[in-house]
Amino acid sequence: MSAPRVVISGAAGRMGQRLIALGHQNPDIQLVAALEHAGHPKLGEDAGALAGVGPIGLPLSSKLEVEADALIDFSVPAGAERAINLCVDHKIALVMATTGLTDDHKTMLQAASQKIAIVWAPSMSLAVNLTMKLTEIAAAALKDYPAGADVEIVERHHRFKEDSPSGTALKFGEIVAAQMGQTKEAHGREGRPGERPRDEIGYHAIRVGDNPGEHTIIFGLMGETIELTVRASNRDCYANGALKAAQFVSGKPAGLYTMSDVLGL
Ligand SMILES: NC(=O)C1=CN([C@@H]2O[C@H](COP(=O)(O)OP(=O)(O)OC[C@H]3O[C@@H](n4cnc5c(N)ncnc54)[C@H](O)[C@@H]3O)[C@@H](O)[C@H]2O)C=CC1
Numbered sequence: 001m002s003a004p005r006v007v008i009s010g011a012a013g014r015m016g017q018r019l020i021a022l023g024h025q026n027p028d029i030q031l032v033a034a035l036e037h038a039g040h041p042k043l044g045e046d047a048g049a050l051a052g053v054g055p056i057g058l059p060l061s062s063k064l065e066v067e068a069d070a071l072i073d074f075s076v077p078a079g080a081e082r083a084i085n086l087c088v089d090h091k092i093a094l095v096m097a098t099t100g101l102t103d104d105h106k107t108m109l110q111a112a113s114q115k116i117a118i119v120w121a122p123s124m125s126l127a128v129n130l131t132m133k134l135t136e137i138a139a140a141a142l143k144d145y146p147a148g149a150d151v152e153i154v155e156r157h158h159r160f161k162e163d164s165p166s167g168t169a170l171k172f173g174e175i176v177a178a179q180m181g182q183t184k185e186a187h188g189r190e191g192r193p194g195e196r197p198r199d200e201i202g203y204h205a206i207r208v209g210d211n212p213g214e215h216t217i218i219f220g221l222m223g224e225t226i227e228l229t230v231r232a233s234n235r236d237c238y239a240n241g242a243l244k245a246a247q248f249v250s251g252k253p254a255g256l257y258t259m260s261d262v263l264g265l
């Protein structure tokens with residue numbers, strides 16, 4: 001198959017700029033559109049210039065007016081909703097990376113996957129998705145630990161992140177709860193909450209500087225502690241994962257695919 005024709009939605013954002021830069025230099029990807037919302041002040045400007053790699057002949061646009069095989073969305077929840085509708089209308093595959101989605105958006109994605117192929121993941125990073133597999137193994141091994149295993153998830157991101165906790169942290173929590181059965185969530189703690197309930201997962205979101213993303217999953221036992229940490233030093237792990245996902249999902253039958261499918265984990 002020739003290089004898939006890929007649209008970047010959220011193209012002027014932190015992630016969008018890395019996708020433009022890395023997608024442009026990737027021979028297995030053909031960037032065909034760089035989308036932003038209709039009110040963006042830089043519409044019409046070259047997406048490559050905005051991404052710091054010089055002009056690439058791709059103007060920032062608010063409309064999809066070209067043929068494409070896949071669209072990658074790193075935007076905001078409203079942008080994700082638009083991306084889903086665009087992909088269904090144009091019958092193109094979707095790589096959904098935006099987090100902070102509402103339950104309605106998640107329902108939209110499930111419905112859309114009946115009509116188009118979708119890769120949906122809160123993190124496109126190989127290291128993060130491998131750590132999710134390791135977390136699943138640890139949670140399964142500790143689910144019947146006699147004295148109980150307390151699970152807390154700590155995530156760190158840059159000061160600009162708008163949603164909390166991260167979509168990745170919530171996914172880690174889902175993986176743990178599926179194995180160990182926790183039914184409660186505690187997002188931070190304050191005052192006198194008393195003894196920690198056994199069926200609770202704790203989430204703690206740190207927002208500092210320009211941190212591109214870090215997650216630690218803590219399994220607290222009596223007398224021992226296990227910590228699994230995965231840490232990004234820049235955003236390219238996510239961008240390269242998303243470009244790989246776009247290649248994977250282009251031409252695939254309708255359905256909902258994961259990064260484990262993309263990465264063969
Ligand atoms: N799945 C993954 O691997 C990763 C996911 N993310 C998620 O991606 C999202 C974006 O992150 P950043 O790039 O840091 O945010 P950002 O705020 O820098 O970029 C978001 C971009 O979306 C644009 N946008 C807003 N409405 C839009 C619309 N209707 N159509 C098209 N574009 C629109 C904004 O103008 C902005 O340029 C966040 O939800 C973040 O959590 C971030 C990194 C990795």
Ligand SMILES: O=C(O)C1=N[C@H](C(=O)O)C[C@H](O)C1
Nearest residue numbers: 099122123161166167168213
């Ligand atoms: O906003 C970010 O930057 C990131 N968001 C994603 C999330 O919410 O899990 C993925 C990554 O951690 C970076």
